[in-house]
Amino acid sequence: MTRRFRTAMTERLGIEAPVILAPMGGVAGGALAAAVTRAGGLGLIGVGYAKEDWIEQQFDAAGNTPVGIGFITWDLARAPARLDVALSRKPRAVMLSFGDASPFADRIKKSGAALIMQVQSLAGAKQAAALGADIVVAQGIEAGGHGADPGDGRSLLPLVPAVVDGVRPIPVAAAGGIADGRGLAAALVLGAGGVLVGTRFYAATESLGHANAKRRIAEASADATVRTRIFDTARAIDWPDEYTGRALVNDFARQWHGREPALQSAIETEKPRYLAAAAAGDTDTMVVWAGQGLDLIQEVLPAGEIVSRLLTEADRALSGVG
Amino acid sequence: MTRRFRTAMTERLGIEAPVILAPMGGVAGGALAAAVTRAGGLGLIGVGYAKEDWIEQQFDAAGNTPVGIGFITWDLARAPARLDVALSRKPRAVMLSFGDASPFADRIKKSGAALIMQVQSLAGAKQAAALGADIVVAQGIEAGGHGADPGDGRSLLPLVPAVVDGVRPIPVAAAGGIADGRGLAAALVLGAGGVLVGTRFYAATESLGHANAKRRIAEASADATVRTRIFDTARAIDWPDEYTGRALVNDFARQWHGREPALQSAIETEKPRYLAAAAAGDTDTMVVWAGQGLDLIQEVLPAGEIVSRLLTEADRALSGVG
Numbered sequence: 001m002t003r004r005f006r007t008a009m010t011e012r013l014g015i016e017a018p019v020i021l022a023p024m025g026g027v028a029g030g031a032l033a034a035a036v037t038r039a040g041g042l043g044l045i046g047v048g049y050a051k052e053d054w055i056e057q058q059f060d061a062a063g064n065t066p067v068g069i070g071f072i073t074w075d076l077a078r079a080p081a082r083l084d085v086a087l088s089r090k091p092r093a094v095m096l097s098f099g100d101a102s103p104f105a106d107r108i109k110k111s112g113a114a115l116i117m118q119v120q121s122l123a124g125a126k127q128a129a130a131l132g133a134d135i136v137v138a139q140g141i142e143a144g145g146h147g148a149d150p151g152d153g154r155s156l157l158p159l160v161p162a163v164v165d166g167v168r169p170i171p172v173a174a175a176g177g178i179a180d181g182r183g184l185a186a187a188l189v190l191g192a193g194g195v196l197v198g199t200r201f202y203a204a205t206e207s208l209g210h211a212n213a214k215r216r217i218a219e220a221s222a223d224a225t226v227r228t229r230i231f232d233t234a235r236a237i238d239w240p241d242e243y244t245g246r247a248l249v250n251d252f253a254r255q256w257h258g259r260e261p262a263l264q265s266a267i268e269t270e271k272p273r274y275l276a277a278a279a280a281g282d283t284d285t286m287v288v289w290a291g292q293g294l295d296l297i298q299e300v301l302p303a304g305e306i307v308s309r310l311l312t313e314a315d316r317a318l319s320g321v322g
Numbered sequence: 323m324t325r326r327f328r329t330a331m332t333e334r335l336g337i338e339a340p341v342i343l344a345p346m347g348g349v350a351g352g353a354l355a356a357a358v359t360r361a362g363g364l365g366l367i368g369v370g371y372a373k374e375d376w377i378e379q380q381f382d383a384a385g386n387t388p389v390g391i392g393f394i395t396w397d398l399a400r401a402p403a404r405l406d407v408a409l410s411r412k413p414r415a416v417m418l419s420f421g422d423a424s425p426f427a428d429r430i431k432k433s434g435a436a437l438i439m440q441v442q443s444l445a446g447a448k449q450a451a452a453l454g455a456d457i458v459v460a461q462g463i464e465a466g467g468h469g470a471d472p473g474d475g476r477s478l479l480p481l482v483p484a485v486v487d488g489v490r491p492i493p494v495a496a497a498g499g500i501a502d503g504r505g506l507a508a509a510l511v512l513g514a515g516g517v518l519v520g521t522r523f524y525a526a527t528e529s530l531g532h533a534n535a536k537r538r539i540a541e542a543s544a545d546a547t548v549r550t551r552i553f554d555t556a557r558a559i560d561w562p563d564e565y566t567g568r569a570l571v572n573d574f575a576r577q578w579h580g581r582e583p584a585l586q587s588a589i590e591t592e593k594p595r596y597l598a599a600a601a602a603g604d605t606d607t608m609v610v611w612a613g614q615g616l617d618l619i620q621e622v623l624p625a626g627e628i629v630s631r632l633l634t635e636a637d638r639a640l641s642g643v644g
Contacts, residue, residue, distance in 0.1 A: 004643055121545045122543055122544070122545050122617055123543075123545050140477055140479070141463075141472065141477060142476070142477035142479065142480055150463065150472035150473060150475075150549075151472060151473075151548070151549065152547075152548055153472075154464070154544060154545070154614055155462055155463060155464035155477035155478060155479070155498070155499060155614055156477060156479045157462070157464065157477070157478045157479040157498070157499055157500070157505060157508060158464055158498075158499030158500070158501065158505065158544060158613070158614040158615045158616075158617070158618065159544075159614070161502065161504045161505070161617075161618060162543075162544060162617035162618065165617070165618075166617075176477070176479070176480075177477060177479055177480030178479070178480070179480065180483065182483045182511060182512050182513060183479060183480065183483070183512070185511040185512075185643070186479060186508040186509075186511050186512050187508075188643045189504060189507040189508050189511055189639045189640060189642075189643050190504050190505070190507075190508050190639070191504060191639070221444055221445075221484075222444070222476060222480060222481075222484060223443045223444050223445050223476070225474075226473070226474055227473065291480070292476055292477055292480040292481070293480045294480075295444055295480070295483075295484035295487070295488075296480065296483060296484065296487075317511045317512070317513070318511055318640070318643055320511075321326055321507070321510045321511050321640055
């Protein structure tokens with residue numbers, strides 16, 4: 001690893017590569033998290049809406065490789081015993097996103113895990129700093145999966161320097177649309193200590209994502225994503241109003257996006273149809289969460305190779321200008 | 323100027339600093355454009371909805387300093403004689419944004435002016451390349467003023483490398499939320515040849531913006547901007563559906579954003595009220611277009627000083643990592 005990749009973030013986390021795996025629910029399992037850690041970064045298991053036994057399984061899958069874990073904060077509040085299960089596995093870090101972190105922050109810090117808090121605004125970053133975040137993840141609306149709604153949400157490039165200035169000296173990780181080493185290099189010159197990468201690792205060999213979804217990610221353009229609530233509505237998952245999710249535009253999105261009340265009215269037939277399609281890996285109907293880095297993702301690769309390329313490309317991008 | 327700022331874009335435009343003034347309608351006049359050019363960048367007069375005489379006045383204000391000019395393409399189509407007036411002044415470049423450029427592209431290129439085309443997607447960039455653009459401006463939804471609606475629009479950080487790859491070897495300028503040298507440095511490592519900067523120059527001493535608006539820009543946070551149609555509705559300016567404008571949240575936005583049909587119903591009283599407030603420089607009601615780089619803008623400065631700081635800060639950001 002070159003010196004250029006040693007940052008306040010890598011020092012705080014005790015890692016070599018300034019790359020954190022986004023804890024994508026049901027996609028970032030123990031095998032993927034361990035692969036990212038082994039490549040020098042920090043792998044985070046993505047709990048999503050899963051239960052204790054799934055968390056145990058994924059830590060088992062990570063084996064002896066140190067990994068962390070990430071929760072959806074408002075969902076953790078509904079079944080908080082999952083935090084005990086996670087902390088009993090001595091995670092290197094616990095990441096909280098989307099909701100009120102105050103009931104959990106102190107316990108995480110006292111456990112010895114680094115507290116990573118993801119935010120979507122400058123005001124949110126300052127709240128995270130006040131709660132004792134060890135790392136603040138600044139997430140732009142270009143991110144795949146859930147985040148601030150773009151109507152009033154913030155894009156990453158101007159958000160990062162604002163958050164860096166706002167929470168200094170806490171290290172900041174940039175999240176949203178970063179899929180190659182040029183994005184990593186940009187994050188570093190903006191003052192971030194590294195990046196949190198989702199979609200690119202969704203398409204990793206080791207991810208738990210469906211093979212069909214990985215193929216769609218490798219083929220799609222970011223001109224064709226949408227931020228929407230319909231995939232939460234279809235699954236009857238009650239996300240707080242301020243968050244929507246970015247996904248590939250597919251037949252289901254074309255049918256229902258912008259027609260949420262109609263989808264709600266048809267939910268008795270649409271929910272089972274949706275769930276059956278998801279079980280079958282039918283990407284015309286099931287959600288494929290994806291960020292706007294899609295154009296930069298051409299193939300499914302092992303996670304270690306992805307980390308390695310991110311670093312090589314970032315090195316080249318910085319040397320080309322510097 | 324250090325070698326690091328010599329790019330394919332600066333070579334093509336014959337400038338020294340990789341900074342283009344966004345042609346903000348009614349804000350980027352001849353004095354501001356000339357100041358940016360004198361500082362080593364390229365100043366563009368922003369026509370907006372103005373007529374021939376205003377264009378002549380602004381070229382006069384620029385004096386002997388070479389500047390360019392930018393049109394709103396769909397509005398230019400309604401009164402295309404303005405292009406003749408502009409070309410008769412031998413602009414260094416003509417920028418077209420928002421609409422079908424095909425009726426104008428050839429004439430601009432034949433005049434000897436560089437053709438700068440602003441786009442909001444990868445598909446748009448490829449169309450601009452096909453029309454012969456000399457420079458493609460990739461505009462993210464964090465930009466102030468008009469652009470793609472964020473519902474399906476693209477953020478800048480992942481858009482730039484996708485457009486760079488998509489139109490190579492045409493130089494790309496990054497636009498949207500870039501307000502300090504860290505943003506310029508990020509654009510360069512993403513592969514852009516430079517940046518197009520709006521809001522930061524809105525708050526320049528030489529800009530035609532109202533002093534009250536400049537003060538609001540220096541004070542506001544980017545947590546408080548909104549993409550909306552209400553300011554176009556209030557002025558009865560008929561923008562195509564796919565574009566909205568980003569502005570500071572003010573009393574007028576709090577009253578009407580999300581209630582466009584109600585505003586339309588009240589237009590007989592709201593339009594004169596709006597126009598009177600705008601004439602009086604009342605920023606609680608009048609629009610202050612602003613991008614998400616707001617947090618990085620603290621004071622009103624001469625444009626030459628802004629360009630100089632952009633370069634110094636970019637140098638520092640690149641050296642800090644590189």
